[in-house]
Amino acid sequence: MEGRDAQNYREVCCKHYFPDIAANTLVPRALRALTIANPHLSLIESERVVHCTHNDIDAVSVISGGGSGHEPAVCFVGEGLLSAVACGDIFASPSTKQVLAAIEASPSSKGTILMITNYTGDKLHFGRAAEKAKAKGLCKNIVVLPQADDVSIGRSKSSAVERRGLPGHVIGMKIVCAAAAKKYSFQRCTVSIGSTLDHCHVPGRQKHESIPDNVCMVGSGIHNEPASMQISPFPSVETLIGRCLGLLCDPTDPGRAFVSFENADDSVVLLVNNYGGLSSLELGALTDEIIKQLGAYCLGALNAPGFSISLCNVSRAAEGSSSKVEELLELLDSQTTAVSWPNPCFLSKKSSTSEKDISATKIDANLHGSKKTPLSEGDILVEPELLDDAIRSGCKEAIAAEPDLSAWDRVMGDGDCGEAVQGVCEAIIRNLDNGVAQRGSVLEFLFSTAEAVDDMGGTLGAIFGILLSAFTTCLKSKIAELGVTPLDASTYSQALSEAVATLKTYTSATREGDRTVMDVLLPFAEAFAETNDFHFAARVAQEKAEATRYLKPRFGRATYISEAAELPDPGAWALYEMVKGMSSSLQRNS
Ligand SMILES: Nc1ncnc2c1ncn2[C@@H]1O[C@H](COP(=O)(O)OP(=O)(O)O)[C@@H](O)[C@H]1O
Numbered sequence: 001m002e003g004r005d006a007q008n009y010r011e012v013c014c015k016h017y018f019p020d021i022a023a024n025t026l027v028p029r030a031l032r033a034l035t036i037a038n039p040h041l042s043l044i045e046s047e048r049v050v051h052c053t054h055n056d057i058d059a060v061s062v063i064s065g066g067g068s069g070h071e072p073a074v075c076f077v078g079e080g081l082l083s084a085v086a087c088g089d090i091f092a093s094p095s096t097k098q099v100l101a102a103i104e105a106s107p108s109s110k111g112t113i114l115m116i117t118n119y120t121g122d123k124l125h126f127g128r129a130a131e132k133a134k135a136k137g138l139c140k141n142i143v144v145l146p147q148a149d150d151v152s153i154g155r156s157k158s159s160a161v162e163r164r165g166l167p168g169h170v171i172g173m174k175i176v177c178a179a180a181a182k183k184y185s186f187q188r189c190t191v192s193i194g195s196t197l198d199h200c201h202v203p204g205r206q207k208h209e210s211i212p213d214n215v216c217m218v219g220s221g222i223h224n225e226p227a228s229m230q231i232s233p234f235p236s237v238e239t240l241i242g243r244c245l246g247l248l249c250d251p252t253d254p255g256r257a258f259v260s261f262e263n264a265d266d267s268v269v270l271l272v273n274n275y276g277g278l279s280s281l282e283l284g285a286l287t288d289e290i291i292k293q294l295g296a297y298c299l300g301a302l303n304a305p306g307f308s309i310s311l312c313n314v315s316r317a318a319e320g321s322s323s324k325v326e327e328l329l330e331l332l333d334s335q336t337t338a339v340s341w342p343n344p345c346f347l348s349k350k351s352s353t354s355e356k357d358i359s360a361t362k363i364d365a366n367l368h369g370s371k372k373t374p375l376s377e378g379d380i381l382v383e384p385e386l387l388d389d390a391i392r393s394g395c396k397e398a399i400a401a402e403p404d405l406s407a408w409d410r411v412m413g414d415g416d417c418g419e420a421v422q423g424v425c426e427a428i429i430r431n432l433d434n435g436v437a438q439r440g441s442v443l444e445f446l447f448s449t450a451e452a453v454d455d456m457g458g459t460l461g462a463i464f465g466i467l468l469s470a471f472t473t474c475l476k477s478k479i480a481e482l483g484v485t486p487l488d489a490s491t492y493s494q495a496l497s498e499a500v501a502t503l504k505t506y507t508s509a510t511r512e513g514d515r516t517v518m519d520v521l522l523p524f525a526e527a528f529a530e531t532n533d534f535h536f537a538a539r540v541a542q543e544k545a546e547a548t549r550y551l552k553p554r555f556g557r558a559t560y561i562s563e564a565a566e567l568p569d570p571g572a573w574a575l576y577e578m579v580k581g582m583s584s585s586l587q588r589n590s
């Protein structure tokens with residue numbers, strides 16, 4: 001495709017019926033339509049959770065979820081497949097609160113499996129929700145099972161984060177869910193590789209890079225992140241498929257030989273998946289090239305023109321789980337009422353024994369039962385105008401940085417970091433407009449901010465959420481211990497240090513130098529604790545945020561990018577902007 005044709009093609013890709021509508025509106029509407037058309041599914045709209053109305057309390061519940069934009073994966077809820085899914089914003093993990101609502105909607109006396117793709121945001125939010133569910137007594141046995149199947153990155157680059165999840169994980173998911181439905185009581189044999197012609201277009205997002213016509217991407221993720229390999233000139237289909245299969249099966253590739261396919265007697269399942277923007281005709285012809293056919297459209301990436309190939313060595317899986325190959329294949333082929341699974345849909349004849357109408361209000365009441373600050377337990381009172389202006393100024397700086405954060409995250413991540421930061425900062429400003437700082441109560445402000453941050457998905461949402469809740473807990477214990485208000489800078493800096501120590505127990509990025517938000521947070525907290533001088537600490541934050549340009553990523557999506565672009569880490573920069581805005585306000589008002 002050349003010249004005008006190529007331009008028309010790109011314009012069509014970026015055109016949407018919902019061009020300016022945030023994911024927050026688009027996603028619930030699509031979920032509403034799904035549940036209206038399928039009475040065996042029910043929606044908790046406020047939490048964007050779809051769950052099976054025929055929940056069987058005596059079977060293990062399998063719950064999944066992740067960013068939206070991977071439709072039709074959300075339609076994998078149904079008997080014989082998932083009990084519930086929690087849907088995040090486009091390409092961002094759902095929040096802890098959403099996952100908890102999904103767990104609550106699918107109670108099980110036997111146990112709960114949270115089956116997710118291997119992304120940091122998902123691991124943090126699903127992990128926290130599992131802990132909260134245990135603490136609330138919702139389930140005794142609950143495990144998080146991150147699925148990783150992508151071979152594109154190779155062993156050495158993905159050692160700290162492990163492989164990312166691609167569509168091959170649906171094979172294991174189907175088998176586990178079918179086993180759960182058959183009341184089995186309560187593992188990795190799959191590899192995947194993706195290839196795309198271009199990026200997908202996220203509705204409402206203005207900036208959009210295109211891949212040149214003479215380039216074919218191999219090793220593409222499912223969130224628009226840049227592919228690990230670019231083949232140019234554009235290869236023939238034969239060459240492309242040969243290259244992909246080589247990445248999946250070559251036993252001499254030390255970085256990628258994750259699963260052996262050398263034994264000709266092994267039973268192997270092949271899954272060919274549409275990323276969303278390929279015609280069925282082209283996918284069919286590609287599948288023909290990929291030998292044995294098992295074509296299906298399972299886990300999309302919006303309208304990305306591309307496909308993935310997954311191979312699952314079922315013989316290995318049977319060995320690893322003390323099962324028979326036939327048994328696993330039977331589970332894979334067993335019936336389900338999940339709308340998107342490629343098989344005829346048989347609705348259950350059994351009556352809905354534990355059909356529940358879990359209204360959003362009930363869930364909300366349960367989840368946020370005690371959100372008002374009990375001021376009688378002590379508080380920190382500061383000058384309301386000072387509190388309002390400092391926070392507002394921090395949020396405004398971060399919002400103003402959104403175009404840069406988004407642009408950097410489009411190169412080194414999946415492009416959603418700036419929008420997530422903007423979203424949470426706007427929510428905090430709305431709370432200020434509604435008078436949350438009017439009484440000058442620091443705790444009241446922190447509680448209201450925690451609610452806004454709890455709605456933030458993605459890795460940064462989880463990191464900020466854990467930090468804020470730990471900071472609040474530490475401050476509360478300082479108030480109880482010291483009983484004085486207002487507290488001095490050292491109380492805040494000590495509480496921050498303790499909160500950072502708590503955060504380190506959740507993320508593996510526990511030191512500086514890995515190109516994450518921790519590269520600003522750790523030195524900022526340390527400088528603040530050493531000097532009790534917020535402005536000095538803010539200057540350290542600036543220096544450290546700048547320095548992230550030259551760091552090699554070891555965590556998060558940036559790990560998957562082969563080219564060092566010398567751009568700052570967006571998470572680290574966002575934190576610096578917040579701190580900078582607060583520091584300027586405090587200086588203006590001192
Ligand atoms: N393991 C980790 N621990 C702490 N921060 C991380 C980790 N992985 C990534 N990050 C931070 O998260 C930021 C990206 O946030 P966000 O866009 O929410 O994540 P995601 O890539 O999950 O969508 C990165 O710029 C980096 O600062």
Ligand SMILES: O=C[C@H](O)COP(=O)(O)O
Binds near residue numbers: 090091119121457459
């Ligand atoms: O769809 C996206 C994944 O589910 C979550 O990814 P995240 O780590 O970017 O939040």
